[in-house]
Each structure stands twice: as C-alpha cells, then as structure tokens.
Amino acid sequence: MTALREVAAYLPPDRVPLEDLAERFAMTDRQIRLFRRFHGLDRICLDSAGTLLDLLVAATDRLETLRGNEHRVKYVLYARGMPVAVPYPHNPLRELCVKLGLGHALTFTVTHQACATGLLALDVAGRLLASDPDPEALALVVSGEKTFTPDAMLVPETAVFGEGAAAALVGATGPNDRMLSYATSVRGDFDGRLIIDPELALRFQHEYPELLAGVLLTAVEQAGITLDDIALLVPHNVNSVSWRRLAKRIGYPVERVVLDNVPVTGHSFAADPFLNYRTALDQGRLRPGDRYLVGAAGLGATFSAMVFEH
C-alpha cells in the first residue's frame, strides 16, 4: 500500500505583498482588492533570485531521511503543473538527481494535469514501487515551479501563483500516511487559456465546485469510509473562499480544512498538497490513525482527490 515516508517543504523567505506584484503580474488595483478581501490572499512566496533547480534542491535538502538511503531511491518524479517550464534540452530534474547522488534512478516528469499533478505523481510512484521486486525501494516526488510567464502567475479572478516547493519520499508500503484511494476526473473540455477567454473562465468557475466535490466524495467512498471519518481536508492553495464554499457544499467543517498557507504563500502549483500536509503535521493536527482527504484541481482541466491514513 503506497505510503508517504517523509514530506519536506520549502517556502522561500521572500513574502511579497500583492501590491508589490501588480506590475510584474499585470494585476489591476481592482484585482488586488478582490484577491485580498474576497479570496483571502495577502502575500506571495517568491524565490526571486533563485532558479528552478534552486527551488527543488531547497526542498530535497530538507528531507531528513534521504541521506544514507540514496541507493534505495529507484524512481525520481517531477510533478510539474506547467506543460513547458525550461528550454529544451535543459533538465533541472536530472541535475537535481546528479547533485543528490541519485543518478542511478529512473528520472522523469509527469505533467498535463496542472496543479492536480502532485497527486498523479504519487499514484504513478506507487505503481512503479508496487511492481518493483525490491520491497525497500523508494520513490522521490518533487514539485515546485517558477512564476516565469503570465500563465504561471495568475488565474484570473481566482488565484495568484507562488514559488513554494516540496519533496516527498514514497514507499510501496509503510507505517505512516498510507494511500487508501484515488479519484480523478479529466475534463479536457476546459482546454484553453482562461486569461484570454472570459467565457471559458466563467464556465470553469461555474462547474468547478461540482466537479471538485465529485472527486472528493468519490475518493472518500472508494476508501470505504464516510466524510465523518475524515479528520482533515488538505487542499491546494487556490484561494480560501472556494474551499469554504466547497466545504459547505459537501457538509464538511471548514475549520478542518488546512487553509493556513493561502494568505501567505500563493498557489504553489502541484506542490500545495505536500506543503499543506507538512503544515498540518507540524501543527500536530494529524494523529495516528487519522484519515485525511487531499484535494486539488488543475487547469485544462483535472480534478483529483486522495484519501490517506496517517
């Protein structure tokens, strides 16, 4: 049963107020007011001087159990939200592996599920590990991206992207954080650029709650439990208001949705579920045996949810 062995988070120290990003992210005063007052955003976490490799290195450096276990890491997956992020043939993931002494690992990127790709990478890692003859084999899943272009800065009326990063060591089995279920819905009818297509953006906003609620509830059912058994909901950091509404829609207590990072990090692409899991763990909000629900949605569009047992 796929299990998280350790999750590390890196949030760059630069917390930039929305107003200071107005020019770079092409935000109007009205948009900033909307993000701040309605969506609950305040500051965005940016690694202004750092590269993508720097981000990923910072996250993996925070893993306490990677050192000494490099030989067990057979797979390294980059969960990337943006379909393209660096010029060909530049490969920061491969550079990361060489730097970490993981040159022997099978190394690749999974993408095209945007900000739901983090959960996809866990499923893929679990599949590779389940088929690996070595029960001690591990997979390393990394996530985190640069806000390098308008499509990677802003979702109109919805979210502002930030540059947090995460690293997760995954095993085929393990005593902690075992994955119980996975549900994902790919909806390619939302193909397009919301930033230039207001009609598509409106339809996406309209259908988003029902589609995300659908995978959340299906993942819970697939795990053989009910929503009452879910101790925490670990979301992606799109904004606060949409998760508050979603919690109300499915009848889940909003105080048990981990929204602490939304005002201070921005939406860190596919890394959010890992960042918020780490926050919940550090705050002592997960007890042994707790089941928790992780949810994420990505442009394009994909809606995904997983249930874990801590």
Place this chain on the structure above:
Amino acid sequence: MFTGGPPTAAGGRARLVSARAKVFDGTSPTALDPALRPFLADLVRPYGNALREDLLTEGVGHSFGEMAEELLPSVVGPDEPVDLLLLAFAMHDLRLGRATACYLSDRCPGRPMAFAVCDQGAGAAFTALRLAESYLTTCQRALVFVVEQSALHYEPLGPAPIPDRHTAVALRLENHGSPITTVQHTGVDSLRLPELFRAAVPGSTRVIASARLAGLVPGIADVVADPGQPYTGIWCELAKGHDEPVVLADYEPAHGLLCLSTVDMSADVRVSVEESAVDTWSAAVA
C-alpha cells in the same frame, strides 16, 4: 472518472493491439499564434537562449494535440472507450501552455484518465508503456502516443537531437493481443552498454534500434530507425509491421538509460501496412 485504491504489481498483461504512425507535413496554426513569441521569450529569458526570429516569422512547427487527434480514429472507434491516455515526448510541443493530454482525453471515446511523461529523452515512451501496463491491471484499454515536432524557436544551449519532421505514433494496448514487455536499465554508461545489451537481448531476436544506440553498439540492430526521428523512429518501424518477435531498443546517454520493449508479434497477428505518398505508415494487429 478514474478511481483506484493502492496500486498493485503490474501483471504483465499489456498487449499490443495496434500501432499507427504518421508523418505530418505542413504546420499548425499555432505557429502564427501571437501568444507564442511572448511565452517563448519568458521561457528562455532566465537561461539566455537566443530566439529564432526567422522561425517565428516563418511560422513553423506542429502541435502534438492536432497530430495525435488526427491519429485517434485510426486506433479506436467511437464505441471503444479508452481508460487511459498517455502522451510521451522529449522536445516540447509548439503549443507551449496546453495540457494536451487533457485535450486529447476530451476527443477520445471514454474521456480517459490522461497525462504526459517527459524530461526523459527517448526513455519517456518506454516509461509510458510501463505505466500503461500497470494501469491495465485494473482497466481494459490504454493509448500511448509518442510524438515529436521539428520546430525549436530558440538556440539550444547544449547538444540535443532535434527531429527533422513532425511525427506521431499511437499504440493501442489492452489485455488481449500481442504481449509487450518493457524493461529499463538505469545507471548504464556507454562502456557498459554493449555487454549489458548483449546479455539482455537474445542474439536471434530481431532488433529495431535507434540510430543513437546502433551507433554506440555497432552490429546489434536488424533495423536502424531514421535518425531524423530521434524519439519516434523505432516506434514508426514497429508500425510498419513484423511477423516475428521484435525488440525495440533505445539508449538515452544523458540518463544512462537503456530501454527495451519486446513485442511478440508472431502469434495471432494480422498485419497490414499502408504507405502513402506523404510517408504515412500504419500496421494493425488484431
């Protein structure tokens, strides 16, 4: 909606049902999309690559989505729902911001679970096949698209293969058909490559190898794929049809990765090859 519990070991149940390849002439309308240049400029700015203004003005290149979409009806009918769709590529698409696997899911019967595998050079197609095998333990039908297009609108900062044409290959996999097994050896340097290859592949087996691998280990290949198709060439050769087991082999030096897929096309195999004036190949295995 795709649902699953904890994954189980792949059961070796992947079977190749059909393989179709097509080389595309022309360009995608995306090549003249005004959004292309600013995205490319943002992409290369931190790294210092020079943009190819000549290519941007000329409007060249193709879109993975458009190419794969055109192949779709040739591999699945409207009443044949697909559970999983994988897109494998090395050099990126012309349409930079699109989640093309999602787009293709919407065009595919069954609206399958879909994602892309990349940043692994020639290894991505093999990884996609391994993953398809894993998902086929709980689902019935998967499509793997291997795609490449020839336009790179900036100067690359390091040596890397650049295709000389636009090609898409579609592989249909199910639980019934011709068995296909994929093995990937990591940590393989070029010195160890010949010995490992000869140990892994029986001497009597017909080998389809990339030009890259055939150059490093001379004499191993019965068929050498076109070097102008660095990432789709061997899969194009597969789609030409064979009446015996074949091994598709490639080596990705930057990853130290030797990849081998064995397809037993000798039993219950009907092969048809169609070649048009515009270099279109197809083979169907029933």
